[in-house]
Amino acid sequence: MSAPTAEPPGLVHPGLPAPPPPPPRPRSRRLPYLLLLPALAWLAIFFVVPTITLFSTSLQTGSIYEGYTLTFSFSNYLDAWSRFWPQMLRSLVYAGAATVLAVLIAYPLAYTMAFKAGRWRNVLLILVIAPFFTSFLIRTLAWKTILADNGIVVEVLNALRITDVLSSIGLTTDDRILATPLAVITGLTYNFLPFMILPLYATLERLDVRLIEAAGDLYASPFAAFRKVTLPLSMPGLVAGTLLTFIPACGDYINAQLLGSMPATAMIGNVIDAQFLRVLAYPTAAALSFTLMVGVVAIVSMYVRRAGTERLL
Amino acid sequence: MTLLQARPATGARPRRSPVGWLREHIVLIAGLAALAYLLIPNVVVVVLSFNRPAGRFNYSWNEFSVGAWTDPCAVAGMCESLGISLRIAVLSTLAAVALGTLAAFALTRHRFRGRGGTNVLIFFPMATPEVVMGSSLLALFVNAAIVPLGFWTILIAHIMFLLSYVIVTVKARLAVLDPRLEEAAMDLYADERTTFWRVTFPLALPGIVAAGLLAFALSFDDFIITNFNAGSEVTFPMFVWGAAQRGMPPQVNVIGTMMFIAALAAVLIGQFAGRRRRMR
Amino acid sequence: MSDPISVAGDGALRLVSLYKRFGPVAAVDGIELTIPAGSFFALLGPSGCGKTTTLRMIAGLEEPTSGRILIGDADLSGLKPYRRPVNTVFQNYALFPHLDVFQNVAFGLRRRGVRDVAGQVEQMLSMVELSGYGERRPAQLSGGQQQRVAVARALINNPSVLLLDEPLGALDLKLRRQMQLELKRIQADVGTTFVHVTHDQEEAMTMADTVAVMNHGRIEQLGSPVELYERPRTTFVANFLGQSNLIDGTVESRDGDLAIVAVPGGRLAVPVDRMPDTNEVHVGVRPEKLNLVTAEQASGVPARPNRLAAIVTDSRFIGVSTEYAVRTEAGLELTAFVQNAGQQRPMAPGAKVEVSWDPAHTFALDVRQSAEAGLDPAGAEL
Numbered sequence: 013m014s015a016p017t018a019e020p021p022g023l024v025h026p027g028l029p030a031p032p033p034p035p036p037r038p039r040s041r042r043l044p045y046l047l048l049l050p051a052l053a054w055l056a057i058f059f060v061v062p063t064i065t066l067f068s069t070s071l072q073t074g075s076i077y078e079g080y081t082l083t084f085s086f087s088n089y090l091d092a093w094s095r096f097w098p099q100m101l102r103s104l105v106y107a108g109a110a111t112v113l114a115v116l117i118a119y120p121l122a123y124t125m126a127f128k129a130g131r132w133r134n135v136l137l138i139l140v141i142a143p144f145f146t147s148f149l150i151r152t153l154a155w156k157t158i159l160a161d162n163g164i165v166v167e168v169l170n171a172l173r174i175t176d177v178l179s180s181i182g183l184t185t186d187d188r189i190l191a192t193p194l195a196v197i198t199g200l201t202y203n204f205l206p207f208m209i210l211p212l213y214a215t216l217e218r219l220d221v222r223l224i225e226a227a228g229d230l231y232a233s234p235f236a237a238f239r240k241v242t243l244p245l246s247m248p249g250l251v252a253g254t255l256l257t258f259i260p261a262c263g264d265y266i267n268a269q270l271l272g273s274m275p276a277t278a279m280i281g282n283v284i285d286a287q288f289l290r291v292l293a294y295p296t297a298a299a300l301s302f303t304l305m306v307g308v309v310a311i312v313s314m315y316v317r318r319a320g321t322e323r324l325l
Numbered sequence: 326m327t328l329l330q331a332r333p334a335t336g337a338r339p340r341r342s343p344v345g346w347l348r349e350h351i352v353l354i355a356g357l358a359a360l361a362y363l364l365i366p367n368v369v370v371v372v373l374s375f376n377r378p379a380g381r382f383n384y385s386w387n388e389f390s391v392g393a394w395t396d397p398c399a400v401a402g403m404c405e406s407l408g409i410s411l412r413i414a415v416l417s418t419l420a421a422v423a424l425g426t427l428a429a430f431a432l433t434r435h436r437f438r439g440r441g442g443t444n445v446l447i448f449f450p451m452a453t454p455e456v457v458m459g460s461s462l463l464a465l466f467v468n469a470a471i472v473p474l475g476f477w478t479i480l481i482a483h484i485m486f487l488l489s490y491v492i493v494t495v496k497a498r499l500a501v502l503d504p505r506l507e508e509a510a511m512d513l514y515a516d517e518r519t520t521f522w523r524v525t526f527p528l529a530l531p532g533i534v535a536a537g538l539l540a541f542a543l544s545f546d547d548f549i550i551t552n553f554n555a556g557s558e559v560t561f562p563m564f565v566w567g568a569a570q571r572g573m574p575p576q577v578n579v580i581g582t583m584m585f586i587a588a589l590a591a592v593l594i595g596q597f598a599g600r601r602r603r604m605r
Numbered sequence: 606m607s608d609p610i611s612v613a614g615d616g617a618l619r620l621v622s623l624y625k626r627f628g629p630v631a632a633v634d635g636i637e638l639t640i641p642a643g644s645f646f647a648l649l650g651p652s653g654c655g656k657t658t659t660l661r662m663i664a665g666l667e668e669p670t671s672g673r674i675l676i677g678d679a680d681l682s683g684l685k686p687y688r689r690p691v692n693t694v695f696q697n698y699a700l701f702p703h704l705d706v707f708q709n710v711a712f713g714l715r716r717r718g719v720r721d722v723a724g725q726v727e728q729m730l731s732m733v734e735l736s737g738y739g740e741r742r743p744a745q746l747s748g749g750q751q752q753r754v755a756v757a758r759a760l761i762n763n764p765s766v767l768l769l770d771e772p773l774g775a776l777d778l779k780l781r782r783q784m785q786l787e788l789k790r791i792q793a794d795v796g797t798t799f800v801h802v803t804h805d806q807e808e809a810m811t812m813a814d815t816v817a818v819m820n821h822g823r824i825e826q827l828g829s830p831v832e833l834y835e836r837p838r839t840t841f842v843a844n845f846l847g848q849s850n851l852i853d854g855t856v857e858s859r860d861g862d863l864a865i866v867a868v869p870g871g872r873l874a875v876p877v878d879r880m881p882d883t884n885e886v887h888v889g890v891r892p893e894k895l896n897l898v899t900a901e902q903a904s905g906v907p908a909r910p911n912r913l914a915a916i917v918t919d920s921r922f923i924g925v926s927t928e929y930a931v932r933t934e935a936g937l938e939l940t941a942f943v944q945n946a947g948q949q950r951p952m953a954p955g956a957k958v959e960v961s962w963d964p965a966h967t968f969a970l971d972v973r974q975s976a977e978a979g980l981d982p983a984g985a986e987l
Binding site for chain 2: 041043044045047048050051052054055058059060061062063065066069117118120121122123124125128134136138139140141142143144145146147148149150151152153154155156157158160162202205206209255259260262263264265266270280281284285288289294297298301302304305308309312
């Protein structure tokens with residue numbers, strides 16, 4: 013989970029005067045290093061070293077009984093990829109779908125909060141943040157009730173024959189939603205939705221309304237004004253939101269476990285969890301973890317470049 | 326000025342037809358639907374806390390009962406796990422806020438070699454899936470075998486992943502502070518120490534408090550990293566996870582409802598206190 | 606893509622019994638106005654007087670509570686902003702920060718589906734003297750340059766009416782003077798109707814052919830800058846445009862062209878056509894119309910009808926002129942501006958003087974109007 017108030021570094025909000033100039037002025041040469049030392053040491057020992065350990069583990073061979081030795085063999089990777097590529101692919105697809113859905117759901121809400129809510133703005137903000145402080149596992153389990161086979165949602169979708177359409181594209185099976193890919197994607201979308209809403213709201217809230225008015229004045233219809241002005245100017249929030257949704261969704265295994273059906277909806281997180289904690293195949297699990305990390309970093313950096321946030325002011 | 330009273334000029338038109346009305350308010354309707362999506366699970370949690378489940382799993386409505394509310398700790402191990410989660414959340418929040426605030430000051434108030442690299446290092450844990458962080462820490466704890474898995478390893482792990490969030494949140498607050506306020510304090514005969522405690526720190530406090538609340542919520546709610554490094558210790562999220570496999574008593578929903586109410590109350594009190602302070 | 610409606614008729618902008626209420630507050634309280642095509646028109650008033658709301662209603666950004674807005678024969682009521690043949694230069698410009706100067710200027714044309722915009726954009730940029738700046742971002746421009754882009758971005762659409770909302774408010778004094786002339790030149794070049802909203806009376810008088818002074822949602826007075834300045838019809842206009850000396854008096858007679866008003870310490874002549882119908886009046890005269898001579902000099906000069914004996918209480922050297930505060934024998938406090946033409950020695954506080962002025966420069970206002978109206982721009986809002 014991650015920060016609602018956090019803004020990703022390097023993203024600047026549009027429509028604002030530049031923030032006050034950065035104040036750094038030299039006081040003492042050693043002071044900043046002393047201030048940073050505890051935090052950085054902690055991160056070095058418990059984040060950097062483990063990541064290196066993870067990488068080295070992924071290159072070891074052996075077994076839990078005989079012990080492992082570092083052999084610099086990439087066979088773990090080849091083995092892991094060939095056995096678990098469907099779960100990797102599934103993770104990407106589910107996380108991608110959840111991210112797209114989250115954008116579609118979050119944007120109208122963030123827009124409403126920023127431009128249409130008036131004095132209800134704070135109430136809406138509280139309603140978005142409050143669930144965040146309630147155990148997400150319990151809330152995820154509530155979806156078991158909502159999507160239950162004899163529940164309203166399934167009944168309505170069945171009556172409208174929407175489940176037929178959904179099952180024809182493999183999202184659901186046999187007139188039910190629980191234990192299908194759709195349930196997992198619904199849960200993922202739900203879980204990370206606040207992380208999409210809050211950064212979007214933060215950028216939209218600071219957007220100068222006069223820019224939208226100016227677009228209208230210059231013959232842009234409301235839709236054209238949205239496409240040409242509001243949307244591009246909300247890119248920083250959109251990029252931050254998609255990252256905060258996509259990254260954790262990629263590694264998530266809770267929704268697949270609780271709302272999906274094993275092994276049909278297993279994601280890469282489920283595999284890593286099982287390999288580490290139950291199969292005890294540490295090298296394989298480490299190879300999968302490292303693959304996931306590198307893969308996410310690669311996708312994220314490609315995405316950030318494509319999204320062209322550097323073009324924004 | 327009149328401009329301030331004016332929101333974008335939509336929706337003021339006299340309504341024509343239902344279709345026209347729908348088109349005017351489509352964004353609002355979609356926004357409220359999104360809010361419903363966000364809140365319906367909470368409603369379900371509250372409703373099911375008053376349920377007497379038919380079997381072991383409290384997923385479908387059977388019959389009204391306040392039994393779970395009158396005896397929330399009846400389920401073996403649940404309240405103990407809550408206690409452990411609270412202890413870990415408090416301790417890891419205190420540690421992460423202390424370390425993170427120092428680092429945030431260093432990063433916003435000083436220019437030094439390696440600042441860029443430090444920022445990247447701080448961003449990385451936030452860009453790493455939890456399952457990777459959890460498993461890599463487990464690999465370290467297993468390989469190094471200094472600390473046995475349990476309370477302390479959970480605490481170490483939580484401080485680690487909270488640090489980045491604390492630093493980013495406090496930094497955001499410090500970045501918008503006007504440096505001229507500190508200069509004004511110095512101009513008015515405050516030395517560095519006085520300036521820090523009388524001006525900088527009070528102004529940074531809202532950011533530090535926000536970081537603390539966020540850290541507490543993240544720690545209290547964490548499952549994935551905890552599950553990897555907990556050994557035989559059971560936190561509340563782990564208890565819920567186990568209950569989802571073995572049997573869900575309605576007491577879990579009672580705790581969930583209490584958390585929701587406590588969160589709402591905390592936010593409302595915060596808002597109220599904030600407004601009072603602004604009015605003074 | 607959405608095209609503005611086409612305009613037929615004389616092209617004049619007409620506001621017909623226009624009202625706008627925000628809850629109980631009447632921001633615009635019944636405006637009747639005709640602005641002929643091709644004029645440079647200014648809406649002048651303190652903040653909160655309803656001028657910006659009026660502008661936003663013309664632009665379509667605000668819906669009138671009642672009343673109509675027409676250009677020529679075309680009724681704009683109910684039209685969305687993007688269907689009106691009207692463009693706006695926004696306060697603080699509202700340039701799109703994510704687009705460069707060229708894209709900003711081309712925005713309106715492209716929304717209307719014009720394909721080949723390069724020529725028009727270049728021509729427009731050269732008119733506002735920004736040729737070669739097309740690839741800059743708004744943030745890379747100075748305030749004055751941003752202002753020109755905002756004007757070009759609006760004018761390229763060839764609107765029937767160009768609305769300018771405090772367009773020079775963000776510029777410093779020197780640049781503001783320069784842009785006033787610049788905007789005046791551009792208006793003369795293109796011949797479009799300009800409707801300019803400002804709280805700066807100097808700006809309004811320098812640029813506009815016709816000025817409407819607004820207060821509390823109504824138009825106090827409408828006319829050319831000279832007319833408003835020389836013949837204010839309300840105390841608000843007298844005080845808001847420049848300064849005025851207002852002296853309370855009672856009308857004694859109205860014979861021929863001049864009326865005689867008794868004031869403390871003397872009698873003043875006022876042209877009858879500048880008098881209200883009431884008997885109790887404020888007699889007004891602008892400070893620069895006052896003639897100040899020392900008592901000795903006064904004996905040698907033929908007496909003018911309007912004169913009062915006084916002593917100098919304070920003097921302030923401004924540069925082009927000196928501002929004197931004087932108190933008449935009857936205790937009236939007056940202000941006088943005396944040109945530094947070099948013919949006169951400065952008068953020290955305490956000096957005995959005679960204040961006189963030509964009756965032709967005198968006006969009178971209904972005494973029921975507050976003598977304080979329009980004095981304090983901040984207070985005018987209350």
